[in-house]
Amino acid sequence: MGFKPKAITEEVNISKVNPLVDFARLLGAIVVLTLVIYFILGLAVDWVVPQLGPEQDIWIGETLAPAVAPQLGGEVLEEDTRQLYLSELLEELRHPGDLEEVPITLNLIDSEVVNAAALAGGQLFVTTAFLEEVESENELAFVLGHELGHLSARDGLRSLGRGIFVLLGSFVLNLGHEGTGPDVIGYTLNLNRLNYSRSQEYAADEYGLESVVGHYGHGAHSLDFFERLAARKEAFPEGLVRASEYFQTHPLTENRIEHLDAIAHEKGWPMTGETTPVPSGLACANFECNESPPDS
Numbered sequence: 001m002g003f004k005p006k007a008i009t010e011e012v013n014i015s016k017v018n019p020l021v022d023f024a025r026l027l028g029a030i031v032v033l034t035l036v037i038y039f040i041l042g043l044a045v046d047w048v049v050p051q052l053g054p055e056q057d058i059w060i061g062e063t064l065a066p067a068v069a070p071q072l073g074g075e076v077l078e079e080d081t082r083q084l085y086l087s088e089l090l091e092e093l094r095h096p097g098d099l100e101e102v103p104i105t106l107n108l109i110d111s112e113v114v115n116a117a118a119l120a121g122g123q124l125f126v127t128t129a130f131l132e133e134v135e136s137e138n139e140l141a142f143v144l145g146h147e148l149g150h151l152s153a154r155d156g157l158r159s160l161g162r163g164i165f166v167l168l169g170s171f172v173l174n175l176g177h178e179g180t181g182p183d184v185i186g187y188t189l190n191l192n193r194l195n196y197s198r199s200q201e202y203a204a205d206e207y208g209l210e211s212v213v214g215h216y217g218h219g220a221h222s223l224d225f226f227e228r229l230a231a232r233k234e235a236f237p238e239g240l241v242r243a244s245e246y247f248q249t250h251p252l253t254e255n256r257i258e259h260l261d262a263i264a265h266e267k268g269w270p271m272t273g274e275t276t277p278v279p280s281g282l283a284c285a286n287f288e289c290n291e292s293p294p295d296s
Contacts, residue, residue, distance in 0.1 A: 061121020149207025
């Protein structure tokens with residue numbers, strides 16, 4: 001008996017559902033799956049980071065540090081006497097007993113981008129353009145204290161950890177990335193830009209203000225830098241390139257300033273006092289500015 005194929009009574013390759021509906025369902029499933037994975041990665045990072053010892057923290061910071069300067073648009077200055085001044089100020093701002101097993105490494109970056117950032121393992125970065133902007137040691141100390149707060153809470157590890165997981169996942173799934181290990185670090189830093197959550201920023205603010213009050217006896221003038229740049233940004237919202245970088249990574253809003261004032265009131269921290277000037281020549285390499293008169 002010969003084979004008689006069954007007659008096809010309907011078109012099996014055409015869905016009975018509108019293709020746009022199928023696309024919407026697929027897109028929704030991908031979005032939900034991505035959010036679930038991202039949430040799980042966040043929980044994993046929050047669990048892993050506290051398990052890391054100071055040695056691992058330091059190793060991660062030293063490994064990633066060379067990739068930060070290019071992200072901030074410059075290169076690290078190996079020998080500049082301003083590093084010693086900043087390092088000594090950092091030690092004075094460090095809370096007693098905090099970060100005892102993690103040495104603080106100040107990286108001064110020759111860059112036109114106004115920024116300061118904390119990575120991991122005690123690695124802290126300050127750009128020369130930032131030093132040109134500060135007008136008192138009080139506001140400089142608050143920014144350094146703020147970054148110390150991020151190091152103390154290991155916020156950099158948490159931020160980078162999720163980014164690295166996501167990026168490595170994209171490599172595994174071949175989602176368009178190509179490159180080697182150092183490229184992974186660079187991509188991750190670029191993705192994160194060392195941004196932190198609102199709660200992390202609030203906590204770092206409190207750490208910074210407490211550092212300033214502990215060092216100077218008051219918190220006066222510590223927020224002048226932000227208030228000055230905020231006013232300038234408002235006046236030139238599209239053209240303030242040099243100051244915009246710090247606002248992208250450290251958006252100090254009016255709410256955060258009000259929060260700091262409330263914390264100071266609650267703690268009984270005085271917010272009035274004398275201004276401490278920055279050392280002469282802070283904006284120049286090795287504190288040495290060329291003050292020779294122009295050629296006549």
